[in-house]
Structure formats: structure tokens, C-alpha cells
Amino acid sequence: MPLELDISHLHYSQVNKILRDYIEKGEREFILRGVNGHRYLFAGISAEIKAQLYGTPGLDLGAFMRGPEIRVFGNVQDGAGNTMDEGKIVVHGMAGDVVGYAMRGGKIHIYGDVGYRVGIHMKAYMDKVPVIIIGGKAGDFLGEYMAGGIIILLGMHSIYPERPLAGLFLGTGMHGGTIYVRGKVKESYLGLGLKPYALDGEDEKILEKHLKEYCDDFGLDLSEILKEDFIKIIPYTHRPYGKLYAY
């Protein structure tokens, strides 16, 4: 039985303290109700636990965390998965700005739209490859400075039909990792020097693997998602600033 808590009248640090105490005692599943702008939930928590959150978590959900699997029934504010290490965040709604900043591992699945500066400076190392999947559209600077990992942008469940799939400066300064986009993006929206490429067999395998999990999370039909072609954006060099200097 998951432990159920109504946190509507608690301060975030009390909530985290309570969570830490229960985790210490061996509790592994939580249901948090009345989540209402609480910041830093699960920040720095290092444990294999599962949690369902009802409401709207505030800034930096799961920052620095290692392990928890968090499912949010609602939207999340800015900074979800900030410098996250391992674990998973599933959001049955939209997410704010800077999702997955400098994320180094784990997964973030967002059903709907995300704000600006998502996936900035994600990095990968050895077997740690972070993944962000966005079901809706993304604002400017998606994947800026990306050093590793995978971002998949679907643009399907957006509440903004008039907006482009991704905002400006997509992948600016990226020097590692891959961004997959379902459909097309105008080249003028891409960061300097970047180009869209067609997928190869390897890409398709990766994409299918991650999207299958995404579909399972939200009860979606994978074939529907794969109906349209994807493009991929990869760095044009791993040393974008290698020739910048005079010695």
C-alpha cells in the first residue's frame, strides 16, 4: 500500500523531511495530494521509490535526485529535473521553463507543452543517457549547449496550434547528444551551423524504444506517433568553439 499524504498545508521542507524519514524506514511508494506550488519536492533524494503527485509541483521538482520515479497528475512549474541524476518524471500535463537543465541521467516524459530553455546542457557519460520526451511543443532554446542525451519533440498534444513546433535557437551550441523532432522545423529556427538530418536505422530503433515507453506511460498508440516522419538534429562538431582563439 502506498503511503498517502495530503501536503496542501505543509511547507516544502516539511514534506521532504517527512519523505526522507519514511524512505529511511523503508517506505517505497507514496501518493501526495494537494500539491500546490511546493518547491523542490524530492530534491536530492537518492532512493528507488515511486510517487504519484496530484496537483501542481513548484520549482525544481526532483532537482539533483537519484532514483525516484515521479508521476504528476497535473502540470509542473519551472525547473523540473534540474541537474537530475537518475529516475523518472512523468507529467500528465504541461511543464514550465528549464526542464532537465544539465540533466545527466534518467527520463522526463511530458504529455503536453514545455516552456523555454528545456534540456539545456544535458550531458551523457558512459551508460548514462538522459532522455526528455515532449508530447507538445517547446519554446526557444530547446537543447541549447546540449552535450549529450536525447530530446524527442512530438508537437502533438499542444494547446497552441498557432505556434511552431520548437522556438528559436533550437540546439544552439550543442556539442553532443541528439534532438529528434516529429515533423519539420524551419532551418532558420536552428542554432548556428546546425542542419536537420533524416533518420537512419539505428535512430529508428532508439526512437521506437523510447517512444514505446512514453506511450505506455500515457496510454498512447505508438503507430499514431510514428505515422509522421522524424528529423534529427546533431552537433556539427564536438568542438563548437575550437577555432575561436588566437594564441
Added chain:
Amino acid sequence: MGTPQFASFYPDFYIERLWEKCIKCRRCVKECSYGAHIWDEKKKTLLEDHTKCVGCHRCEAMCPTKAIIIRRHPSEFREHALWTPWFIKNIYKQADQGGVLLTSTGCALPFKNYFDHLVLDACQVTNPPIDPLREPMELRTYIGPKPEALEIEEVNGKFRLKKKLPPLIKLEVPIMFAAMSYGAISLHVHQGLARAARDLGTLYNTGEGGLHASLYEYGSNTIVQCASGRFGLHVDYLKAGVAIEIKIGQGAKPGIGGHLPGEKVTEEISKTRMIPVGSDALSPAPHHDIYSIEDLRGLIYALKEATEYKKLVFVKIAAVHNVAAIASGIVRAGADAVVIDGLKGGTGAAPTMFRDYIGIPIELAISAVDKRLREEGIRHRTSIIASGGIRSSADVVKAIALGADAVYIGTAALIAVGCTMCQRCYTGKCPWGIATNNPELIKRLPPEVAYEKIYNLVKAWAHEIKEMLGAMGINSIESLKGNRDKLRAVGLTKEEMEILEVKHAGE
């Protein structure tokens, strides 16, 4: 013929070999990581490529017969007060290569050094000086927020504090080691700094390159850094030290991020930074989750929350025009210490224009920040840590008298381990084994040597500080903090003295 490379026509240095002393042992050829000494196998003699010499003096120091002298190149341009060789050669370099001028260390221009215009007081007749050899003299400093007032209660006839004090960091000397990342400097230097910090009762700072596995044991003397690149930053790292420093800016290059070139990302560094071997480690100019004081508060508390409020959070900024207002915002955002790095703060690599022209001198910044925080009634909520151009124990004393709680030293610690200020750390070929990770070069500076030198330096400074305090009739560094009455200006303008809040000598 290819395009001429003008910069290569005019070397900066001249390698003079005293042939009557040279025994052709070829040590210099081995020592020079830049290839300025060449062995001519056919003629069985030594050659020099002056254009490659960076003036590090390694060969001169290592030559067994002292047969080498490194001089400024004697060849001269016609004098011109405006177009000095420095500017002429920089233009050649850029015309040749079309890039940003890169350099290392701190500002090299002779901007007024305020420390050199401040003199200290000493007791004469009316109150006697204190002799630190005879009487206890305290350099102990506590870093972190102090309560507004102490509430004391009596329980069973004993007095005690009503509320627990927030965590503070105890330093036995008010000198810490500034952030220098593993990657920018060698692991041996890090090991030396860590051990010296432990034995001196102070802290060293990991810089932004993560923490090497061998250094976790020095946790209680460690400040870990959280910079915009967030390299090697995970929960264990955040919890490893006693404080977390959010690096917003750096005196040597305010307003820009860091960049460890792929050449320097070796196997070990890749493990620590958690990025692939050979890839550039780029730290963006801003933290992309911080665009305001409110956002800064966001990160400060994310870090505190993630570490269960057991660690202090410092925020480091470069001293720039509005430093006082910025520092006030930082304190209100919840920083336990504000680190201010002045114009002369060093670096492993910075664009020359940034190093030399951006930022303000640390002396003015300390005083301005201290004053502003006092005026706003929030000085006790934070500690001020000053850095950038601290060259001697007298500079430490002056910085504290101007309002700092403690200082960071970086360049001074490197000079202690042999750095000759050649200003070429960015090449990764430091012949002294300091700013390099070349496996052959780092052997030149074993960790024990680094430890011993750094330890000696700070021990010596600590003693000098005690002597100076004693001479002023003070027996605790606490009484010196912000005590500008112990300072007098020599040759400063009214305005400068106002900012420093010091009187002129004779007043």
C-alpha cells in the same frame, strides 16, 4: 611562399645559452614542453627556437650547470608611447589567426593597486602591542550567517542559548584556497591543497570540475562548486564538502563562462567531470536557471533542500560596477557567504580583453559591499570572502580591515608550488606540472611537494598576520574585521578614500 605569420617574427623571449658552461646533457630539451630547445643530432649541438619560449624559466631552473638565461628578447621596436610592442604583437597574432586573444592568470595591467596605497597602524606608548609568541592570538574565523541577537535562557542555574545557532564553518586561518578546477590544474595540486587545508584548519575549493574520488576524504575541508556547466555534480558531490559555492562569475572573466578545451579532457578528468574523453567542457555564461535574484534564491534553496540544510551555500560573483547592490540581492536570496572576486583574480584561461579590462579592484569592492550591507542592516546575515590579487599577509590584513571576513588565494598558492607566472596555463603544457594534466608533466610536482609548499606559505602568513595584529594591539582577527581605523591612505583621492572609508595618513 605561404602567408607570412607576422607574430612569429618577433619572439617575446630570448634563450641565451652560455656555451662555456653547457655540457650538452640535453636536460633542457626534455624539460621544455613547448619544444624551444632542440637537439641537432647531425651537428651534435643544441639549437633554440626563441619563438616557442613562453618565459616559464623551467629550463633555466633545471639546467645542471646553470647555462641558460631567459631574457626578454632584446630586439626592439622604435619607441612609441601608444603603439607598444604588446599592442603591435597582439594585432599580428589576430591578423595571423583571426581569433579571440587568450591568456591566463589575472589582470596584468598596472591599474592602481589600492593595497599598495594603504598602510597599517601600530601601537606606540599609550597602549602596548601584544607579542604573539607570548600571548594567545586568535585567527579563528566563523563563516556563515550570525543571528541578529542571542537569546539566552537559564535552565537549572545554567545559561544556554535558546535557539540553536545555524551551522557555521570554523576556519583556523582566514585564508582559504580559491576555486581551481581539476582539469585546469593537476590532481597533484588538488591533493596538495586539500591536505594543506586540512592541516591548516581551512578550506579548499574544488572548482567546477567535480571531485576526484581520491579527495572525498578531505570533505570537512572542502567547498564544492556548482557552476553553470554542472560538471560532475551529483548528490554525493554536493554532500561531500561543508559548503557549496554557486559560481556566478569570476574576476578574471566576468560575464562569460568557462571552457575546458577537449585536449585537456583526459581519461581521469572525463571520469570526474562525467563527460566523454576529448570533448570540450563548456560552461555557459549564465546558469540557465538563474535570470534574477528570485531565481538565484531558487537555486540556493534547491541546494540547501537537496543537502538537508547541512551545508552552507556561498555565491561567488565578479566585482563589477554595481557590486554592492548585487551583493545585497545575493544576501537577500539567502547566500550564507558572498564571494567577491576582483579585477585581478586569476584564471586558467580567459580572453585577454576580459582579463585585463573587465571588473573593478577588489579593495573598492570589499569596502563598498561591506558598507552597503551594514547600511541595510544585513551584514550579519552573510560572510564576505574576498579574492583576486591577494599577494601577501599584509594584503589579507588590509582586506579584512576593509570589511572581508576571509580571503581566498589562488595565484599565490600556485606560485608557492613553483608557478612563474608565464601566463600560458591555457595551453595545458605547464612545464612546472601545475596547470596541466599531461601524465609526464604532472610528475614534476608530486602531491607531497605541493602540500608542503602550500602549507608553509599559509603558516608563514598566519604568523605574520598575528604579528601585525599584535603590533596593532589586537588579539583577535574578529576585532580587525571592517576596522578601517587601522588603515590610512597614502596618495589616494578624496573619492577613493570615501569608498574605502579610510582617512589619509596624517589625519
